[in-house]
Amino acid sequence: MTLALERIGPEERGSASRDKDVDAAAGRVALELSGVTLSFGGVQALQDIDLVVERGEIRAIIGPNGAGKSSLINIISGVYRADRGRVSINGQRFGRVPTERLARLGIARTFQNLALFKGLSVLDNVKTGLAYRHRASVLEQVIGVGRARREQEEARARSQAILDFLHLTDVGERLAGTLPYGLQKRVELARALVAEPDILLLDEPMAGMTATEKNELADFVRSARDRFGTTVVLIEHDIGVVMGLSDHVAVLDYGRKIADGTPGKVANDPKVIDAYLGVAPENEDGEGI
Numbered sequence: 001m002t003l004a005l006e007r008i009g010p011e012e013r014g015s016a017s018r019d020k021d022v023d024a025a026a027g028r029v030a031l032e033l034s035g036v037t038l039s040f041g042g043v044q045a046l047q048d049i050d051l052v053v054e055r056g057e058i059r060a061i062i063g064p065n066g067a068g069k070s071s072l073i074n075i076i077s078g079v080y081r082a083d084r085g086r087v088s089i090n091g092q093r094f095g096r097v098p099t100e101r102l103a104r105l106g107i108a109r110t111f112q113n114l115a116l117f118k119g120l121s122v123l124d125n126v127k128t129g130l131a132y133r134h135r136a137s138v139l140e141q142v143i144g145v146g147r148a149r150r151e152q153e154e155a156r157a158r159s160q161a162i163l164d165f166l167h168l169t170d171v172g173e174r175l176a177g178t179l180p181y182g183l184q185k186r187v188e189l190a191r192a193l194v195a196e197p198d199i200l201l202l203d204e205p206m207a208g209m210t211a212t213e214k215n216e217l218a219d220f221v222r223s224a225r226d227r228f229g230t231t232v233v234l235i236e237h238d239i240g241v242v243m244g245l246s247d248h249v250a251v252l253d254y255g256r257k258i259a260d261g262t263p264g265k266v267a268n269d270p271k272v273i274d275a276y277l278g279v280a281p282e283n284e285d286g287e288g289i
C-alpha cells in the first residue's frame with residue numbers, strides 16, 4: 001500500500017507555525033507542561049503538574065476516576081485555562097492554549113464520546129478534518145470553481161489516503177452513524193490524522209470497544225506514529241492496552257502526578273499499585289515489593 005500523502009508544509013499552517021517550526025527543529029520536546037494547577041471551586045483537579053512529552057513518543061496519562069486526566073487534556077487543548085503554570089507546544093509557551101488555533105498549531109484531538117457527523121459519509125467526516133485549511137471564499141465554495149475546486153480535490157485525495165491507511169476504504173461511502181461503534185472510533189482517528197498533526201490527543205479512544213477492537217486500534221495508533229512521526233498523548237482506562245502501546249506512562253492520583261516512566265517501571269511502582277488497589281503489597285519486613 002502506498003500512501004499518497006505529503007507532509008503539510010508550514011506555509012499551509014500559517015505564520016505561527018513557521019515560528020513553531022524553527023523552535024521545533026531545535027528541540028526534541030513536542031509538548032511540555034510546567035507547574036500546571038487547576039481547581040474547580042474547592043476541588044483541586046490538578047496540582048503542580050510537570051510533564052515532558054518527547055517528539056514521536058506515545059505517552060499515556062492514566063489514573064483512577066477523578067484523578068485529573070480529562071482536566072489535563074482540556075488544559076493541553078485550551079478548553080480550560082490553568083490557574084497557574086504553562087503549556088509549551090513545539091516550543092511556543094502559552095498561559096492558555098488558543099483552542100481556536102489548535103489545528104494550526106499542529107494538534108488534533110478525539111473526544112471521549114463519539115463526535116462524528118452521523119448523517120454524513122465516512123469520507124465527508126474525514127474531510128472535515130481539513131476544513132481549517134480552506135482558503136476559498138464562501139462564494140467560491142458554493143459555486144465550486146477555481147481554488148475551491150482544487151481544495152476539495154486535495155481534501156478528497158488526502159482523506160481517501162488516510163482511509164486506506166486505516167483500512168476504512170470499503171466503508172468510505174457509508175453514513176458514519178450506520179457503522180459499528182469500533183469502526184466509528186476508527187473514523188474519528190482518521191479525521192484527527194488526516195491533517196497529519198504533530199501531536200495527537202486521544203481521550204479514551206478505546207472506551208466501549210471489544211478486546212479485538214482495542215488491539216486493532218492500538219496497532220493503528222502505533223502505525224500512525226511510525227508512518228507520520230506523530231506524537232501521541234492518550235488517556236485510557238484499559239491499563240493492559242496502555243502498557244503494551246505506550247513508550248512512557250504518567251500516572252495521576254487526586255490531581256498529582258505520582259509516577260512517570262516506562263510501562264515496566266510504572267507498573268511496579270508501589271505508589272501506583274497503592275493508587276489503583278488501595279494498599280501496596282508488603283513483604284514480611286514491611287517493605288514494599
Ligand SMILES: Nc1ncnc2c1ncn2[C@@H]1O[C@H](COP(=O)(O)OP(=O)(O)OP(=O)(O)O)[C@@H](O)[C@H]1O
Binds near residue numbers: 040063064065068072
Ligand atoms: N467542570 C468541572 N466542574 C467541577 N468539577 C470538575 C469539573 N471537571 C472536573 N471536575 C473535578 O475535577 C476532578 C478531576 O476530574 P477529571 O474529570 O479531570 O478526572 P478524570 O481522571 O478524567 O476522571 P474519569 O476517569 O472519571 O473521567 C474531579 O474531582 C472532578 O469531579
